[in-house]
Amino acid sequence: GDSVTQMEGPVTLSEEAFLTINCTYTATGYPSLFWYVQYPGEGLQLLLKATKADDKGSNKGFEATYRKETTSFHLEKGSVQVSDSAVYFCALGPQGAQKLVFGQGTRLTINP
Amino acid sequence: EPEVTQTPSHQVTQMGQEVILRCVPISNHLYFYWYRQILGQKVEFLVSFYNNEISEKSEIFDDQFSVERPDGSNFTLKIRSTKLEDSAMYFCASSKLGGHQPQHFGDGTRLSIL
Numbered sequence: 001g002d003s004v005t006q007m008e009g010p011v012t013l014s015e016e017a018f019l020t021i022n023c024t025y026t027a028t029g030y031p032s033l034f035w036y037v038q039y040p041g042e043g044l045q046l047l048l049k050a051t052k053a054d055d056k057g058s059n060k061g062f063e064a065t066y067r068k069e070t071t072s073f074h075l076e077k078g079s080v081q082v083s084d085s086a087v088y089f090c091a092l093g094p095q096g097a098q099k100l101v102f103g104q105g106t107r108l109t110i111n112p
Numbered sequence: 113e114p115e116v117t118q119t120p121s122h123q124v125t126q127m128g129q130e131v132i133l134r135c136v137p138i139s140n141h142l143y144f145y146w147y148r149q150i151l152g153q154k155v156e157f158l159v160s161f162y163n164n165e166i167s168e169k170s171e172i173f174d175d176q177f178s179v180e181r182p183d184g185s186n187f188t189l190k191i192r193s194t195k196l197e198d199s200a201m202y203f204c205a206s207s208k209l210g211g212h213q214p215q216h217f218g219d220g221t222r223l224s225i226l
Contacts, residue, residue: 032212043116043203043217044155051212089155093212098143098168099157100215 002027002094006103009087013080014111021075021106023064023090032093033057033066033073034100039086047075047088082110114138118204118218125194126226133189133221135204144187145205145215146179148172155203161187162210191223199225 007022025031032051036044048057050066050073057064062077073090090103117136125131137144146158160168161179178190187206191198201222205215 034212036217041219043219044205045217046214049212049214091155098145098160098162098210099170100147100155100212101157102147102155104154 002031002092002101004090004092004101004103006088006090006106009106010109011106012109012111015082016079017110019075019077019080019084019108021088021090021108023073023075023103025071025073025090025092027071027092027094027101029095031095033064034091034093035062035064035073035075036089036091036102037086038089038105044089080108080110082112084108085110116204116206116216116218118202118221120221121219122222122224124224124226127196128193131191131194131223133191133202133204133223135187135189135218136185137187137204137206138208138216139185141206141208141216143167143207143210143213143215144179144181145207146189147203147205147217148200149203149220150197150200158189160210167210194223194225196225199223 003026034049035047037047048059050057053068055066087105091100144161149155201220203220204218207213207215
């Protein structure tokens with residue numbers, strides 16, 4: 001069935017470091033791909049999305065490219081800030097379905 | 113910015129009791145969802161709801177669970193005869209359209225079954 005695998009956390013970086021959080025997926029057909037972020041005590045917020053192969057989603061300095069050949073959707077940011085500390089979830093929306101399938105989440109901590 | 117609101121933020125219930133979790137989706141949204149996250153595990157889809165009926169449900173969503181839109185603003189998840197393994201964070205979400213339009217999530221209700 002459809003599934004998402006994220007890199008294990010937690011991830012700890014210094015401010016202004018480069019961030020990559022790996023995400024790979026298994027799905028039939030043409031799913032949509034998403035990154036959600038959860039700040040402490042809050043719900044999940046959509047960070048970015050891509051709906052077809054080679055699409056790049058971007059928001060708040062974060063980027064991810066839908067790579068069908070490697071079934072990946074890695075999250076990147078060139079220079080992280082303390083305020084980026086949160087849990088990041090990769091998710092896919094299977095073709096023809098309403099649901100989202102989530103990865104296990106990656107906790108990111110940015111130190112000043 | 114409009115948001116999805118969930119109440120209560122924390123619910124403690126004795127095993128075997130019924131519990132109702134409440135959600136107010138964003139007012140012009142048409143699709144509603146429930147997800148749950150057991151501590152340390154992935155966020156799992158339970159059910160989606162559109163046009164006053166269930167449009168999709170997972171294997172988790174068995175006869176113990178039901179959803180309802182009792183009026184024009186609330187969307188509820190009822191769990192009958194709760195079990196210890198129902199302890200989890202339950203998230204409500206809504207979207208304006210289907211087809212993987214962005215889903216907006218509430219802050220969740222932490223359900224603890226004793």
